[in-house]
Amino acid sequence: MNKVRKNVREAALELLETVEKNQSYSNLMLNSYIEKYGFAGPDAGLLTEIAYGTLQRKQTLDFFLAPFLRKKIETWVRILLRLSLYQMVYLDKIPDRAIIFEAVEIAKKRGHQGISGMVNGVLRAMQRKGLPSFKEIEDPIERLSVATSHPRWLVERWLEEYGYKTTKEMCEANLAPPVQTARVNVNKASVEEVVDRLGREGFKIEPSPVIPEAVRSLKGNLARSVCFKEGLITIQDESSMAVAYALDIQKGQHILDCCAAPGGKTTHIAEKLGGTGKVTALDLHPHKIKLIRENAERLGLSQIEAVVMDSREAGQHFEKESFDRILVDAPCSGLGVVRRKPDIKYVKNIKDMKTLQHVQLSILEEMAGLLKPDGIMVFSTCTVDRAENEGTIETFLKQHPGFEPYPLHVPEAMENYVDGYRTQIFPQDFGGDGFFIASVRKKEME
Numbered sequence: 001m002n003k004v005r006k007n008v009r010e011a012a013l014e015l016l017e018t019v020e021k022n023q024s025y026s027n028l029m030l031n032s033y034i035e036k037y038g039f040a041g042p043d044a045g046l047l048t049e050i051a052y053g054t055l056q057r058k059q060t061l062d063f064f065l066a067p068f069l070r071k072k073i074e075t076w077v078r079i080l081l082r083l084s085l086y087q088m089v090y091l092d093k094i095p096d097r098a099i100i101f102e103a104v105e106i107a108k109k110r111g112h113q114g115i116s117g118m119v120n121g122v123l124r125a126m127q128r129k130g131l132p133s134f135k136e137i138e139d140p141i142e143r144l145s146v147a148t149s150h151p152r153w154l155v156e157r158w159l160e161e162y163g164y165k166t167t168k169e170m171c172e173a174n175l176a177p178p179v180q181t182a183r184v185n186v187n188k189a190s191v192e193e194v195v196d197r198l199g200r201e202g203f204k205i206e207p208s209p210v211i212p213e214a215v216r217s218l219k220g221n222l223a224r225s226v227c228f229k230e231g232l233i234t235i236q237d238e239s240s241m242a243v244a245y246a247l248d249i250q251k252g253q254h255i256l257d258c259c260a261a262p263g264g265k266t267t268h269i270a271e272k273l274g275g276t277g278k279v280t281a282l283d284l285h286p287h288k289i290k291l292i293r294e295n296a297e298r299l300g301l302s303q304i305e306a307v308v309m310d311s312r313e314a315g316q317h318f319e320k321e322s323f324d325r326i327l328v329d330a331p332c333s334g335l336g337v338v339r340r341k342p343d344i345k346y347v348k349n350i351k352d353m354k355t356l357q358h359v360q361l362s363i364l365e366e367m368a369g370l371l372k373p374d375g376i377m378v379f380s381t382c383t384v385d386r387a388e389n390e391g392t393i394e395t396f397l398k399q400h401p402g403f404e405p406y407p408l409h410v411p412e413a414m415e416n417y418v419d420g421y422r423t424q425i426f427p428q429d430f431g432g433d434g435f436f437i438a439s440v441r442k443k444e445m446e
């Protein structure tokens with residue numbers, strides 16, 4: 001099928017308008033735009049850079065623009081100004097005159113002469129007069145919020161929960177693009193073999209300093225590698241890889257992964273079982289269960305059974321106390337992954353977090369009955385929020401005297417981040433996603 005040719009910046013404008021209007025997730029939208037307009041290579045890279053960068057720095061760009069805008073402007077014009085300014089300030093490969101020329105052409109096509117003149121005038125004035133300084137913002141909380149483009153309520157919440165230094169480092173780390181990492185399927189190849197093979201495929205690879213079975217890609221998208229197609233690797237963040245360690249897996253065990261799609265952790269668990277035991281993977285949605293099955297097949301992991309099920313009803317389908325280990329990788333606010341999904345920081349709110357905590361507790365509650373005595377249950381989220389993380393697991397422990405904290409197992413390089421039975425990983429710690437992991441044990445006699 002012939003794809004409609006589209007200019008990269010016009011596509012970026014369209015994508016950002018859709019994200020803003022529908023509050024839809026930028027990472028999903030990006031893939032569909034790349035597909036829709038048939039972008040590849042440098043064009044796909046530039047679209048990603050402009051769309052993510054503009055979204056990531058939205059508040060900062062609006063602060064820069066404010067003194068140059070005299071009246072209210074339409075949303076698409078604001079987005080066009082933001083994405084042009086993003087390129088002028090943060091990308092050094094494209095000359096300003098080319099950026100302004102393109103912005104004016106898009107404005108002409110989309111609007112009338114007046115709008116294109118205004119876009120031209122604003123961008124040229126910014127070029128001439130320079131940008132306002134963050135030093136003009138007296139309130140330190142507001143300054144951090146604007147300079148790092150994190151909503152004020154979130155900065156205030158993190159300041160209260162983690163203090164100024166950690167919050168500032170986290171907000172800054174959230175602006176840096178993540179390094180792509182992959183987990184080696186050690187049942188099929190060693191890390192050295194995979195590093196060597198990916199190197200020969202043209203990728204720039206180094207072994208992970210944090211996770212023994214992981215590699216980092218300094219150049220190239222590993223999802224396009226032959227190693228990926230042959231099931232030698234899985235694209236996964238390093239923090240996420242720590243979760244399977246927490247389960248303290250022994251060969252032959254039956255493990256339940258009750259919020260499993262797309263199966264990043266399910267497949268890691270199965271790899272750790274090394275062809276023994278069984279993993280039962282649940283998720284709410286049939287299309288997501290399909291992803292788990294596809295991943296299991298690609299990796300050659302036959303001991304995974306994926307089932308569509310609401311894990312809050314799992315007690316009706318499985319025998320009581322029938323699993324050796326249970327993973328609750330719960331639905332969460334996702335504030336640990338804003339580097340990958342910048343829209344999260346603008347759309348989530350405290351109400352969402354309370355609702356999610358309620359869901360998390362209902363899932364943990366249902367799972368409690370399915371775990372064998374002496375079994376271990378791990379609760380994890382990809383968020384950074386004390387109430388949602390520590391709050392949920394502490395509430396669970398209070399409500400379930402038959403459970404106790406179990407010392408958290410992590411790879412050696414992560415031991416410094418552990419606090420007894422739990423860890424809150426920040427994006428600035430070793431470059432992984434913000435993640436929370438806690439492990440609890442069911443006492444022998446409940």
Ligand SMILES: C[S@@+](CC[C@H](N)C(=O)[O-])C[C@H]1O[C@@H](n2cnc3c(N)ncnc32)[C@H](O)[C@@H]1O
Nearest residue numbers: 259260261262263264265283284310311329331
């Ligand atoms: C954080 S994601 C899981 C990521 C996955 N563990 C991985 O590593 O690839 C949470 C998942 O939980 C699923 N989910 C949410 N509520 C659920 C429920 N009540 N029962 C089963 N799955 C649920 C969502 O569909 C989503 O796929």
